Amino acid sequence: xxxxxxxxxxxxxxxxxxxxxxVAAEQHEVVWEQTDGAGDxxxxxxxxxxxxxxxxxxxxxxxxxxxxxVGPDYExxxxx
Numbered sequence: 569x570x571x572x573x574x575x576x577x578x579x580x581x582x583x584x585x586x587x588x589x590x591v592a593a594e595q596h597e598v599v600w601e602q603t604d605g606a607g608d609x610x611x612x613x614x615x616x617x618x619x620x621x622x623x624x625x626x627x628x629x630x631x632x633x634x635x636x637x638v639g640p641d642y643e644x645x646x647x648x
Contacts, residue, residue, distance in 0.1 A: 569596045569623065572616035574636055576603045576628030588627060603632060610639030 571592055592598045599621070601612040609626065613636045616624045626636040 570599070570621045571596050571623040571625060572599045572601060572612075572619075572621040573625045573627050574601050574603065574609050574612045574616070574632065575626075576609070576632040579627075579629035579632060584627075603628070606631070607635065607639075609635035614640040 573588070573592070589598060589600070599616075601616070603609050603612065609628070609632050613624050613626075617640055624636060624640075626633045
């Protein structure tokens, strides 16, 4: 499975990135994309969807999650 994780390293949950990477990379191809500012997660999520990733995930705060879920031009299946 190909997984793209869009991360905001300035958000609280970003501290667990290494843990997430270790677990996910054991069985999947994982690509990390880092945001630099507002709106970046929308563009990165759309790029990942267009590239055919099986999963596009967000690691960050509520702003990052919102951009990944609401912003791109696709119908996401939202799972916590």
